[in-house]
Amino acid sequence: MRLFTSQRMRQADATAVGLGFPSLLLMEAAGRAVAEWVLERFPGRPVAVLCGRGNNGGDGLVAARHLMLAGARVRVFAAEGHSGDAAQMQRALQAHALEPRPLEQWQPQPGEVIVDALFGTGLNRRLEGSWAELVGRINASSCPVVAVDLPSGLPFEPHVRAHSTLVLAALKSEHLFYPWREACGRIVLAGIGMPERSLFQPDLPELLTPQAMAALLPRRSGDAHKGSVGRVLIAGGYANYTGAPALAALGAHRAGAGLVSVAYPAGLELHLPLESVRYPQEHWSPEGLSHVRAEAAAVGMGAGPQAEPAAQAVLSRRIPTVLDADALQPGIVESYARAGTPAVITPHPGEAARLLGSEAASIAASPLEAARTLAERFAGVTVVLKGGPTVLARQRGSGVELAVGTTGNPAMASGGMGDVLSGVIAALLAAGLEPWDAARLGVYLHGLSGDRRGQVGLLAHDLAEELPQARAALERGEVRAFWEWR
């Protein structure tokens, strides 16, 4: 499943029409889905449908007809000047003797549900004047708003704040990224019968779905033993930073590693899980790690100034490695890329800014572009740009492949969460997954565990404790995406 932009959705629409699919059928299906959602969610409530002059407004006119046919009390207010499909839908409505009134005449009525069909993917600049004023009045009314496709005004200010958004054909960036996502409310995705071929745009970012992620779970055979399911080396820790490698070790254990070994500066007091094996290092060196049995590693958590020697010592093992925290320095990442050792980097926006020599705020504002730039800059390395949502990237052929996480929540904004993620991804690498699969599944499971324990006050080790149940639920097919299907 792919994440669209407004522009790419219009392209898909045009492709569908090019394939001979009548656009009027799409509008009919869209409006009908809106009406069905309103009837299901707000049974018996009167409805005001507010229609713009484009195709989003056309969807609203269809919704009004189906609401009326289902016996709902409907008032329709529409902008002047419909053309094309929307004009035909206006005539269809008028044939049922329902005449739209001028949009300016709309006044909110208590108890009424508002269908926001003012603007969708066709908006190309911020709303001003009477449009902005109308949006302000919608938001000030205490009426619940069902937005068609997008809350009108997004991705600019001002915009409608919706109770729910009935998304047409595919999710768009506004439905996933903040701050826009908060305006969408509940997200309900309606298929509307768009031909699959028009939606096939593999260069768009992949959305991580429960079905796709469940298929990646490493299977464990009946004769499995601790040496056959993946052994992990964690390398980190320095001075006061003793929690970070311990949390990474916990993440690896809880993600199913058969054995977890932790290498750290000798003299540090680490509170490791009882099950971890300790490898205190007098000086970081390849020899110091040569006896550790591991198929994958995670380096850098709490390593401070020792990240560089720790990363170089681990690099001598030539095993797939997660580079996190203090190991996220351009020189270290380049040395892994040059050596051709499979590497996954897991920066948050601050660490990504250090890698790119830019600002954390600009990275957080454009995570897809930043992840792409990281994948281009460190060719061959898998990028996990953490955030809400997390964006993944890797170079593939002459382009960059992107993916966007669909799990995780703001309760995860607390120290140590990223350390757990490093351990999870390392465990999946050790189990034999390719870096791209280990990174996507690791991000998904980590966020899913956070969602299943989603209250503020969540600790990183609480999240780690949830990993086995989250994994089992995913395996049993019990996990639902954050959007609902219709």
Ligand SMILES: NC(=O)C1=CN([C@@H]2O[C@H](COP(=O)(O)OP(=O)(O)OC[C@H]3O[C@@H](n4cnc5c(N)ncnc54)[C@H](O)[C@@H]3O)[C@@H](O)[C@H]2O)[C@@H](O)CC1
């Ligand atoms: N697969 C699809 O893409 C489908 C799309 N449909 C609907 O079509 C919508 C897109 O329709 P349109 O492309 O007609 O676009 P919209 O209906 O979103 O709006 C376009 C209209 O708004 C005007 N406009 C743009 N920015 C403005 C601004 N800042 N202030 C005032 N006016 C502004 C444009 O000149 C145009 O008249 C989708 O969001 C969806 O609701 C559905 O009908 C069915 C299928």
Ligand SMILES: Nc1ncnc2c1ncn2[C@@H]1O[C@H](COP(=O)(O)OP(=O)(O)O)[C@@H](O)[C@H]1O
């Ligand atoms: N608002 C949020 N929504 C979704 N996930 C979040 C949010 N805030 C934090 N996270 C997740 O929590 C983790 C935080 O990692 P990081 O900042 O590296 O923490 P630390 O360095 O303390 O271990 C990341 O996986 C990130 O995606």
Ligand SMILES: [K+]
């Ligand atoms: K809308």
